[in-house]
Amino acid sequence: MVLGAVLLLSACAGVVTRPEPEPVIDSRPVMLLDHGRHSSLVLTRADRSMVRYLYGDWRWYAERDTGFVRAFPTLFVPTRSALGRRELAGPATEDNLRRQIPVHVQAVHAFAVAGRRIDRLDQRLDAHFADHSEKSLFNAYYDLEFVPGPEPYTLFDNSNHVVADWLAELGIEVRGNPIFGRWRVPNETP
Secondary structure: HHHHHHHHEEEEEEEEEEEOOOOOOOEEEEEEEEEEOEEEEEEEEEOEEEEEEEEEEEEHHHOOOOHHHHHHHHHOOOOEEEEEEEEEEOOHHHHHHHOOOOOOOOOEEEEEEEEHHHHHHHHHHHHHHHHHHOOOOOEEEOOOOEEEOOEEOOEOHHHHHHHHHHHOOOOOEEEEEOOOOOOEOOOOOO
């Protein structure tokens, strides 16, 4: 029964719909980074610098306890979550991102989003960092600073679900269940 559920869930995908262009002058790039089984999000700030955010299990990401046995608790019981962040230099191009991010990036999906939406999400996540800065931990492997996340990490509230929520805050529709990071962006030009 568990095997059947896992196989069914593995077919799940998040289908991302490009937002309708808003009548704004200040639209900026947002990049969904598909790392294979998980994802992260890069926001472009008004000064054209960028910031990458990632959500995941605290022990896996912040402490880099990534052994095979470690994966099981994250599948079956809520664990402590981590919110990761790193500021990046512009410009917001795929090549520039790949040079600055030390881990594998399977695909980069770029979207134009109104600056006010980006700023609102960035300010909210930045405020969470400020509120938890005394508990921060830097992980050189991921080149990210981590603070405790706001909610427990679970299979059904993992990095892909949180990134889908962030995309929704930005006005980008996500349909389906991106539980294992299978992102599809229809009409995307390679």
